[in-house]
Amino acid sequence: MPRHRCTVYSESDYDDDDDNVTMRCLSCEDDYDPDDAGTCKECYDEANETEEEFKRQIQDLKSKVSFLTLASPLDAPSTTDLVLLPSGDSFSPSIPAHKAVLVSRSPVFRAMLENDMEESRSGTIKIADVSYDALRAFVNYLYTAEACLDNQMACNLLVLGEKYQVKHLKAYCEKYLISKLNWEKAIVNFAFAHQHNANQLQDAALAVIMENMDNLTKNEDYTELVETNPRLVVEIYEAYLAKQVNTAATLGL
Template structure:
């Protein structure tokens, strides 16, 4: 499978077709037991073989069998001692009464001169596999479109436009930008300067943030999101990249701390991130609950941060929301007013 640098594809079995031949043989086994009245518990016969001496059996007689009415009966069994190691399957059919009591033997005339003769016919089927055909398919490799488009961006292969930000220029592809971003699509589809010049000048975004944003446009991934979640969320909001915006919102929800909870709350009010806003208020509320229960609490640490003073001074409507959340908590009747 190795040709022109293509790696070996993995294969897997999807179905198996085989051709099986069944051969049936039949023969008789005769076993004579003298002085039968002295037989106790279990008696085993000598070995029997078939005509080709491929198989070897023995018969067992048990005098301790139990009949349908719980009476003591005789039981006969056939046992395969050995056979060829060919993977054959043998099915045995014995034709004789399996349970007989001693009284029944005399009445039926089976027991003569205290001698029991047992004759059974054995049929066996040898099942062999003569052919095995495996159907295999080549496992389809995983789609690498994201990685391949990422190579176009990382290596600046065949670009047809440029993005200029903070004195830096990045080479890109109009078709990919337009396909993935509504703002770029509007620029390149309408009679705008960007369409005529094939150059987009970007304001309000740092170069490293723009690079992360365009990486997401090409690949659907943002490997450095955690380090720049706030700035990247602002850029995603500007360019109407809703999925990237929600990814940043999720990252900020998981990074809430005593030091940044109020600042993130203020940030959410500016950029319409309702889930992050609710999570920030809930975080502050949890700290307040711990304060009311006289447990170790970071609530005073929160109200001593610079962000808390900014919240009181510049965002009074947010103070109202925080107040409603805090004082909805079941707490003692007399509570100190903290702000």
């Protein structure tokens, strides 16, 4: 990043002998040869202005995000008008929320609550196959667009994001899982992403698998996937074959 310590270049800064012509970089203030020339002064100034403009935009957007973030209903439940219940866990407390927020964030909740369905009448939405902690994090995300993720939580929230069509949450979890991808997790993530229509994660996991084809059949997750979902294993091999054909065509073989 340019550090903007402007040094005005003067004629005396370069040598008369043209083999040794040097300029001083306005950004890092080091001397450089014509071979390492980057930009003229005008473009440097323009780029600085652009950078300042980007910084202002980022500041404005952050302040807008902060304004639009709602307090979690768990911190201030007094005005809530429904509860969510992790249906498999009868000992967990319910989680209070606002219809208006759920309707605004998820087309699935909208359909549930704006039509005269049971959830709308009873003010209780049962959520199947979810722990209290995951449901709590899910509701919090609907209010704040923030979640504290680890691998398990990212998977749980991605599933909820897919089920209730909260695209922003799904993308947030996919991004996290992609950032943590490695060969050890690649096959499990590939299968998981396929199951929940997380295309970006699936592509990223497939790319990691392609880089490790030599070790594929030795991987335990692979052996398990052959048993549970052989069609998906076929997809891996088809991608591998297509890549090999492409490479061969590029090399003119």
